[in-house]
Amino acid sequence: MAVHVLAVLAYKEGDRVTSAFLAASVNTNPVVIRRLLLSLQKSRLVETCKGVGSGSRLSRSPRRINLAEIYRAVEDTESFATPARKPNAACPVGHCITETLFRLFASAQSAMEKDLAKTSLADVMDAVKASGVCSGKKAA
Amino acid sequence: MAVHVLAVLAYKEGDRVTSAFLAASVNTNPVVIRRLLLSLQKSRLVETCKGVGSGSRLSRSPRRINLAEIYRAVEDTESFATPARKPNAACPVGHCITETLFRLFASAQSAMEKDLAKTSLADVMDAVKASGVCSGKKAA
DNA sequence: CTTTAAGTAACCACGAAGATTACATCTGTC
DNA sequence: GACAGATGTAATCTTCGTGGTTACTTAAAG
Numbered sequence: 054m055a056v057h058v059l060a061v062l063a064y065k066e067g068d069r070v071t072s073a074f075l076a077a078s079v080n081t082n083p084v085v086i087r088r089l090l091l092s093l094q095k096s097r098l099v100e101t102c103k104g105v106g107s108g109s110r111l112s113r114s115p116r117r118i119n120l121a122e123i124y125r126a127v128e129d130t131e132s133f134a135t136p137a138r139k140p141n142a143a144c145p146v147g148h149c150i151t152e153t154l155f156r157l158f159a160s161a162q163s164a165m166e167k168d169l170a171k172t173s174l175a176d177v178m179d180a181v182k183a184s185g186v187c188s189g190k191k192a193a
Numbered sequence: 194m195a196v197h198v199l200a201v202l203a204y205k206e207g208d209r210v211t212s213a214f215l216a217a218s219v220n221t222n223p224v225v226i227r228r229l230l231l232s233l234q235k236s237r238l239v240e241t242c243k244g245v246g247s248g249s250r251l252s253r254s255p256r257r258i259n260l261a262e263i264y265r266a267v268e269d270t271e272s273f274a275t276p277a278r279k280p281n282a283a284c285p286v287g288h289c290i291t292e293t294l295f296r297l298f299a300s301a302q303s304a305m306e307k308d309l310a311k312t313s314l315a316d317v318m319d320a321v322k323a324s325g326v327c328s329g330k331k332a333a
Numbered sequence: 334c335t336t337t338a339a340g341t342a343a344c345c346a347c348g349a350a351g352a353t354t355a356c357a358t359c360t361g362t363c
Numbered sequence: 364g365a366c367a368g369a370t371g372t373a374a375t376c377t378t379c380g381t382g383g384t385t386a387c388t389t390a391a392a393g
Contacts, residue, residue, distance in 0.1 A: 071368090079278075088351095104360030105361055107368080137348095140219055147197065154317075180289075180296075225382060225383065231341095241339070242390095243337085277378090
């Protein structure tokens with residue numbers, strides 16, 4: 054959803070876009086979009102203004118925004134969850150496995166983010182424009 | 194949990210281990226372990242027998258099992274979920290974004306699995322043995 | 334035939350994420 | 364200053380995935 058929203062903002066090239074408009078494209082509720090925009094604001098990916106005729110826009114060029122930044126802006130929780138119930142400390146394996154796996158999972162997640170970082174929002178836009186024979190520049 | 198279970202099996206070096214024993218180490222219910230073992234059996238990572246004095250054991254050396262195999266054996270769903278509600282097809286972005294992102298996310302997931310593949314179950318065992326000053330070979 | 338352990342179905346509990354409603358707040362315009 | 368249009372935000376509900384629990388069936392070994 055976050056990438057979708059940012060892609061629409063990139064498509065509008067600097068124009069301010071309302072949460073209602075974005076919600077229509079993503080097919081969800083404007084409030085969900087606003088919550089999402091709050092995360093993106095904190096990460097300095099978008100700028101939002103209140104008031105009549107306002108809305109959000111990208112704070113940088115799509116060329117300078119990559120998917121890893123978007124991922125980190127939105128995904129606050131770890132992909133690999135630590136177990137809810139602590140392993141049995143009396144078991145020599147259970148005693149140390151959690152900490153060991155934490156390091157390995159962090160490495161795997163880092164590898165994934167490195168791959169995401171290779172793609173910019175502009176790349177996404179190019180792929181979207183190429184794959185779809187979408188006409189009508191500013192249609193809703 | 195899956196790595197934990199396989200680590201215990203590796204620790205026991207070929208001995209058959211019951212689901213009750215594994216459950217005690219992970220601190221969960223034997224049924225949960227059995228469900229997990231079914232997935233690991235399908236991927237040929239463990240062998241299980243019924244009956245008195247039976248249980249499960251690794252089907253290969255821990256050196257020949259890597260974390261990516263374990264991940265794939267257990268994680269049947271995609272890490273990146275496709276949106277529940279289809280984007281607005283009338284929007285030029287919404288029309289094509291899902292397919293575009295699917296490819297990018299598959300690439301990111303593949304990068305993560307490649308990183309996981311670098312670590313074998315034997316490596317995990319070494320790390321566990323090194324980090325914990327765990328005495329008592331076959332203790333529960 | 335009894336014992337032991339896996340296979341399996343059914344149901345519950347919990348948490349995460351999105352959807353929805355309602356209301357407060359800000360901003361530019363008249 | 365009032366109003367209109369937009370965001371900020373809280374509260375609630377639904378849905379879904381995962382793990383936990385109980386209970387029962389099936390298979391293997393003595």
